[in-house]
Amino acid sequence: MKLENKIAVITGGAMGIGKGIVEVYLKYGASVIILDYNEALTNTLTELNAKYPNKINGFIVDIRNKEVLEACAKEIESRYGHIDILVNNAGVCKLTTFEDMDDNTRDFHFDININGTWNVTKVFLPLIKKTGKGAIVNLSSVTGPMVADSGEVAYATSKAAVLGFTKSLAMEVVTNNIRVNAIMPGYVKTPLVDNMAILSNEENPNSVVEDIAASIPMGRLADPKEIGELAAFLGSDEASYITGQGIVIDGGSTLPETSSMGV
Secondary structure, eight states, X not given: OTTTTOEEEEETTTSHHHHHHHHHHHHTTOEEEEEXXXXXXXXXXXXXXXXSTTSEEEEEOOTTXXXXXXXXXXXXXXXXSOOSEEEEOOOOOOOOOTTXXXXXXXXXXXXXXXXXXXXXXXXXXXXXXXXXXXXXXXXXOSBTTTBOOTTOHHHHHHHHHHHHHHHHHHHHHGGGTEEEEEEEEOOBOSHXXXXXXXXXXXXXXXXXXXXXXXXXTTSSOBOHHHHHHHHHHHHSGGGTTOXXXXXXXXXXXXXXXXXXXXX
């Protein structure tokens, strides 16, 4: 129960990687508040409240809206007094080539993946400082800092920015005994990846996912709860000497030097 008595705010926790993180945090004893724009939040709260009564709460929030975030923070402070962990998971990805991408699509990625992460951290950092120590876990990606595919320019740019944000913020808040780290996943079996597969091949999206799995040394995509286990470790006191790091969890997908060389 390494997160027992910890209070965590997790963005984008209604589905996908975020839900996997929420479930693992609950498993380890944390109280969790989900911030999510998706109406699937209602079903997620109902499902998880049945399993973990009085341990989970949530708000439908657009993280691009700082005023709404501030209202949520006030309500959370009045109920819990502080938070111990912030997980900036919410993110988006739409495949479009650089030449075909309009400014609205570019800004969609930047406003959620970069500005949203910035807004949430700005609003909730004071609630972490109230505890005298804490942790922030940001979701970056191997896409951008390490690798990229065609059509991912906006997404890759935003996720590289999250890693830079992580490192610089870690330096600023280390004297407050707050650790800031980033998780850099490879492909995870989520609705986001399923939608990307449809954009890649509308006629046979399953083949896209199968080809991705075949290219990963472990032969499969990650389960969201596997990302959750890493997020739980980074949020816990077990990771007390780790800060400013981007930690890859990709089943070895970034290991191969080529697709043809080797014996």
